[in-house]
Amino acid sequence: MRKLTLFFILTLVHLTSVHAQKINDSYRLNIQKASSEILIDGALDEQAWLDAEVATDFYMITPMDTSYAKVRTDVRMTYDEENLYLLVENFHAVEGPYMVESLRRDFNFGKNDNFLLFMDPFDDQTNGFSFGANAAGAQWDGIMYNGGSVDLSWDNKWTSKVTNYDDRWVFEAKIPFKSIRYKKGITEWGINFSRLDLKTTEKSGWAPVPRQFPSASLAYTGILVWDQAPPQTGANISVIPYALGGFRQNRFEGEEPMYRKEIGGDVKIGLTSSLNLDLTVNPDFSQVEVDRQVTNLDRFELFFPERRQFFLENGDLFASFGYERIRPFFSRRIGLNAPIQFGARLSGKINKNWRVGAMNMQTGKVEEEALPSQNFTVLAVQRRVGSRSNIGAIFVNKQALNYNPDPNSDKPIYSQFNRNLGLEYNLATSNNLWTGKVMGLKSFGPDNSDQGFVQAANLKYTSGNLTWEWQHEYVSESYTAEVGYVPRNGYFKINPTIGYRWFPKSEKILSHGPDISSTSYWNKSGEYTDNTSFIAYNVKWRSQSTFLLWTAYDYVMLQRPFDPTNYSGETLPAGSQHKWFAWGTEYTSKPQSILTYAFSTRMGGYYADGDRYNVTAELGYRFQPYVSITMSANYNRIILPEPWYTNTFWLIGPRVDVTMTNTLFFTAFVQYNEQIENINLNTRFQWRFKPASDLFLVYTDNYLPAPFYTKNRSLVLKFTYWWNL
Template sequence: MGKKIGNGCCILLGILLSIPVLGQKINEDYKLHIKRASSPVIIDGIVDEQAWKDAEVARDFYMILPMDTSFSQVETEVMMTFDEERLYLLVINHHAVPGPYYVESLRRDFSFGKNDNFLLFMDTFDDQTNGFSFGANAAGAQWDGIMYEGGRVDLSWDNKWVSKVKNYEDKWVFEAAIPFKSIRYKKGIREWGINFSRLDLKTTEKSSWAPVPRQFPSASLAYTGVLVWEEAPPEPGMNVSVIPYVMGGRVKDHEGGLPTDYQNRVGVDAKIAVSSSLNLDLTVNPDFSQVEVDRQITNLDRFELFFPERRQFFLENGDLFANFGYETIRPFFSRRIGLNAPIQFGARLSGKINRDWRIGAMNMQTGQVEETLTPAQNFTVMSAQRRVGQRSNIAAIFVNKTSMGELPGNNGVDAATNGAYNRNLGLEYNLASSNNLWTGKALFLKSFSPNQSGESMVHAANLKYASGNLTWEWKHEYVSPQYTAEVGYVPRNGYYRVNPNAAYLFFPKSKKILNHGPTVNTSLFYNTGWEQTDNITELGYTMRFRSQSTLTARYTYNRILLQQAFDPTNFSGDTLAAFTDHTWNSVGVQYVSKPQSLFTYSISSQYGGYFAQGERFNLTGEIGYRFQPYVGLSLTGNYNQLDLPEPWGDTRFWLVGPRVDVTFTNTLFFTAFAQYNEQIDNINLNTRFQWRFKPASDLYLVFTDNYLPAPFYVKNRTLALKFTYWWTW
């Protein structure tokens, strides 16, 4: 039976390869010429330099939303220039209608859809796949991210640059200087892909300089215009950044009755430009105490939950490693490194060799942990990506985890000779047609471990088509029972999966409704004997209003044949027996309010059956109020009511999370949030003060508490003060 999926994968791979991937760049007629600055540029938001008077202007933006068939009604003007060290950007964002701007706060890397903003997208290799994004909201909060997969932006990436926003009665002006040393680009190249995006919430209009169809994000690199350089961008020369840190703190474990642990740590990161497009990152004794704690969720799932990476070291060019595979088939997941053991040192080489090749190589060493009997471990990941056609690529990956030294508490037994290793080899083809209508992937993985028996492989593929109205996708997966990715995220083994889905949008001539339409998504799982174990089919209907609020209704059919014992509350310890069959239906509705209001809210509810012929009611909501642009208040809540037969009975779970964000300026921030999770009987309090005293240089004060709700007993408490400084040569 496994041959069926294998044959299907081969057929789908053939279809992927047969789809045209070559073609003329769609918006190559949209050109902005950039020349050397004719005068010094001061970043103050005032248009008074001769350099701006001499610069070419990009104007006449095209509307993306609500419709993509006309010019924008909101006027935007963009100018760019450069000198030996920096790329300069000036944007005049004219108001179309009177009234105040809309922003959440001065918080860096703001939510795109909730702020009046301007964004720059740069394809510095002109490969329509990778690049950089910079921007600001109307209050001056910065946005920066690294771009991958032709239009996705990772906002966790952070670098050195300066900007200023100045507001006038009829416009707001954004001016920025981006050091050439802060970005990567191909040496000698004189044409970059480039586009500009503007969101104006007063008119609910999104627009771009080079036109982008409304079904795609304005970040889509397939639709960039061309930035034509008067002369090749200057070589950044020696480009070495050293980022040392000093951290002091204390940890007190009240629950374990341990004495206070005073922590004083010193470490350093370094970034060395091997070339203008290839970077070497080094770290010694890194510390990530300033990284915000994970948002908790009520866990009623049968499998391990996924939490994204937040640590800066793993982020630049992280797609070379982390994006291999699918959401639930990841051969490499960087959070496996260093969360339960200290990282001693690490190195990563990543970036472009030329227009067609990208490479990545990473090695990390962790120390042993006596308390958990964890030996020292070494992690190696190597990846290579070769462009095929205009926007597609073939990629390969190798992942290795090896235990080293003696096993703690094991009488001197050597971990390496004891056979403690896990390795993965993978190959995938990523399709992206020149117009982005067709995308897809075909994937093969193989794992190797000591004493491994049986088949240990993965093959999967998908093909997606997205036009203005119709979107459909076919996806299938096979994960063998013995496949193991200890440094990856593969929560489920031993299954076949077939997952078709489709959606259709109607665009009525209405002053109230932007679009509406149905969706259908079916996920069918089978065990290795081709017996169906899961059928999750969802029918939905979504209505999006011109105000940007949305309303969605859905119906879901669930049929689950448990493959192992499972506690449906993930709390009681009582389990349903393996191989019991459970079927139920549920209905749900969700509404998200318009982002322009100072008071915003969202609410969703689900009601229906559950395991063991029980019932489940879920209510989730979030309310927020902002004192624009300095203070944002929010409260999230999640309530689950499970009505089950004995021995579970009726179970109630609350998860509540109030949050306060104070942005005194765009360099001084304070955040405090609490999480009360009734399922794990814990209250978590996290507060963080951040002062960005120079670009990419920070002072953090972080305080974290965990409490037992009753009688409000402190479990553990952490206080950390961290200072980082970014030197560049």
Template sequence: MHILPRLLCCCLLSMPVLAQKKNDAFRLQIRKAISPVKIDGVIDEAAWKVADVTTGFHMVLPMDTSAARLRTDVRMTYDDKNLYLVVENYTPDEGPYMVESLRRDFSFLKNDNFLLFMDPFDDQTNGFSFGANAAGAQWDGLMYDGGKVDLSWDNKWVSVVKNYPDKWVFEAAIPFKTIRYKKGITKWGINFSRNDLKTTEKSAWAPVPRQFATASLAYTGSLEWDAAPPAAGANISLIPYLLGGISKDYEKGTATKFRRDAGLDAKVAITSSLNLDLTVNPDFSQVDVDKQVTNLDRFELFFPERRQFFLENGDQFSNFGYATIRPFFSRRIGLGVPIHFGARLSGKLNKDWRLGVMNMQTGKQEATGLPAQNFTVAALQRRVFSRSNVGFIFINKESLHYNPAEAEGKPVYSAYNRNMGLEYNLASSNNFWTGKAMLLKSFSPGKSGYDMVHAANLQYTSKQWNIGWQHEYVGRNYTAEAGYVPRQGYIKLAPQVTRLFFPLSGPVLSHGPLVATTWFFDEKLHRTDNETLINYGIVFRKRNTLNIWAANTFAQLLQPFDPTNTGKDSLLTGSRHSWSSMGMDYVSQPQQLFTYAFSARYGGYYANGTRFMANTELGYRFQPYVSIALNVNFNKIDLPAPWHANTFWLVGPRLDVTMTNTLFFTGFMQYNGQQKNMNVNTRFQWRYRPASDLFIVYTDNYLPEPFFVRNRALVVKLVYWLNI
């Protein structure tokens, strides 16, 4: 098995890569404004009258073989402080625009919107995205991996959307202090994307093949400056917060707790492309609660990071590896303990080199004896060829004042855990070939040997074909205490093939089969798991989708497992189980005010049992102010004694009210029958000035049977963004 990853790495490194950008002929000239620009959605300034205008967008969906039917005109200019953008989005007829709400960072495919994708280093890998939907809700994010957008990034910029009978106009001013770019560079990668739900048309200025997102930086055109963009100058932002709160634990019967707290974040531009983020006593009480799931898995579940400090510029750390092999997972930091302070230095050193270094300090947890811990992660990335890169990562989790308490002869925590790794990310110039090859090693007290990981994948994506191969090896002693690696001691092989067909007419846009198989072996190459899946997918021209699938599954348990995950008896280690199942998934048209999705499965389960699952997601919007959603999940498992029949309900209604694009209310309730818990979370947010907010958050947890309040809390938090 050691030969295969070497061969794949050689293939990845030796693949030919074209040097020239695909859309180099698409160029927009930008000149300095000859007059002040007022952000009001009215194109009456002299600066706009003389600015170059680009039009003639290209259709991406439904098909990418023609010009866009809808006209979109874009102009850009700048002055000493801001980059300006104005867009005229013409529509074929009058009528309401299709939007979800006025909430920031909306879902691209569920809104009429316009987006700007900007690559200031012209490296086709990293950049920034800005935009708005037709109701004026803003969108901004950091771009990474050649076309992904991290929407957790929020910064200070202003925009207005103004509606006319035949068009909607989006006008924005983006401060140069908000973005990072190389001093003196006069050519930026850029593309513009528009989504219109009434006509189901997605288009882009520089053409993008339909199998890729319009955010793909491999297909940007060029923004050519008449002079080097002005230096951003000193750029220091202080973001203090004040917090007051009250909480009570009714289940434990403890006294009411009052909370008065304060903290500070700071952002310092070391250079025009390198940023230092500092935090002291951070608080994340306003972060959305996790969406609960019915857990029928043998391994630890993954819940995504939602805390903004860890998300901003965090792709170098969090995207190293694969979904189930993450040497660094920031949710391990501050898990049940306070974070005292932290710092992160991240950004571009030049066009080819990228750096990320983070250090976080947590406090001691008296209840469990967990000591204060320090987390350090460092990542360095070097661009190679046209769009590929080689990365290095180092992670150190250190327990301070180490004095292990003994529990049955084993320490309850370790003195340290370290990880070191190399990774090669392949992205061909046209994005048809993508892949990754990586090597990791961990260092832990008392563990040596079988403590390495190597994995690789290669994927080919064209309009008709998607062909992929992935393999993984994780040693039984490999440990990533600051990461997410739910399974050790295995070898995994996972090929898959998809073929798409495109009818020339009719309601179906594309359809085709997918065949995927996954095999797990132990380190002695004995099979422990495998699953083969056959799926047939249909995408309709109205963007609704249907998938029908069948699967065959085999599992040999590596440790005792309760198939209901409710604390009942467990199946024995080494027991073998196999079954077949089938299912379907349907998602309705996104342009409807009432949207819905339905999925179901039926088939076998562990211990010769059966499982039926049905999941429904319903949504209705009174656009753009109110959005109502309801998620209902039902599982029925029939097993022999001692488990017998088990039914699990998971119900989660949600209410979003966006009174303006600066005033939001969210109410979210979840009932989890498996966990026997019901929780309520409400959040009021007032963005009283750009990037400055007032939050009021109320949470309740209940025991549903018998109905009993477990705990509740109320928090008021004020955040202020100050530029120096």
């Protein structure tokens, strides 16, 4: 283990020093101060736009990345003392209407004609912001992290307008400097522009990006050259109060309605142009869309992403530490079982090389569960190394306050504290061909049994045709992360993967090729406990439809009792061994159609020499740009010996999105989950009466399917207002 870890460290450090120069630094767009006032109306008629330099001659990213784009896109940018302005002319190459889902904010990238701006105002090729719109005017905004990922849950204050003409659609936007963070005094920002035109199925970018990477990749940005350093924002304080009223009722327990009258809010203080202090008092997240339900046949806890605004800005400092299933900090552990009373978070960049994050949250007591008041503290620091790599450290502390449990009580007993300390090195070469990580974590608890550790590493290579990766993990049995997401411990894992793509000169097929992976686990005693070996063949058409055919072999030696239905309560014994073969398919139709569909199938063996059959399907229809209707269904049939016999689980979820304008939204969806015997109805009305200021009306019901009976019900009316001081 130590030799393997040392090998990874030496390899990643060596790769850090490779390719230090920025790749697209010859692509430069000069921005100068506006020579006239600008009205956001989607028209190129102000003198400031006529004087602005034009970014044009985009490069094709897909279907090929070796030529100029066939679809013409012209971009202009300018600024004044308070705002950054953007105007984009998206010319048509083929006659016909544009393709969009609806006017829903933060739309699905692949299902809309759209234009997106990606900017790196810290010039670190790792963090930034994205803004954009589809051809109907729906807005897109997100915070960028890890060099090319975009978190669309982030929301901020800006305005835009899209106007359609016979030969083009024009997108014009005003982004306040107070809504973004940027490095003080620098006159060059990383920037790129992305255009997706579904009629030609062409994705293009101003600065060229290899087709194996997303157009959001900050490693391939060009440069926005300012005529002078961007203006300082001065006093940058935003107050975002809310007020709500409503009720909730547990009808299943025969309780009376509990009425709610609450106020609270957030304060955002820009300490510098790149360092922000967030404060919250009595926050409420009732407007956040509920999680999509799934049929759970997994042995371990499922993961659902964070959606609450307070935890999102610079959230990668905390949430990206570790791996997908080894997270020392997972913000959803805070406030879901106990109310958050108040909290504070300091996050951002100190200078070009250093990022910091500090968070402290206080929750209240829950008397009926004997859950004490708890304090959560998270500290993170990140030091840039080379062009795009970094070294990071994290400290997580969960502390019970004034807690003296009675050991003779029948109520749950919680730990006094749990702490985690971690260090990791993240590799990302300037051309993004090599990425990787080496990490270590140590946990601390009230007694020695809580003091475990983690060591893990991976190295990935991604070229135009070939992708391969090696990953290994070790999690000790005593490792504990009460504020994290680590669903499994006491194992050593290795996971090599390899994939290859051919790009034929075909009018129909864009790419095709295989993927092969193998994931193996050993327990603390060195026993071989799990293996999944997977082979798949992928086909992607130029129309953007995709097909996947796969087969897999599974072996499991259970480490603890497990109910293979997660429903009956009857379990297979620990130590029992199970193996099976399975195969399946996946297909997604082309996104240009008004009617879209997708399906996946799975058939083969299962635990206890049983069989499992699964079909998942989704059907979508849109009356663009105002209505999008989606029906999804998941069917599982599990055939097992006694005492389980045959079980079938349906999961059905119709959804309707109605977007009357790009500021007035209505969403309704139903989730019928046979496995947990629940029907969930959720409706949400949102009126964005001013940028980032909203009125929400949210109604939720949960029903028992048979006999049909209301289990619980809630109604919330919430008003939020974004006020810049």
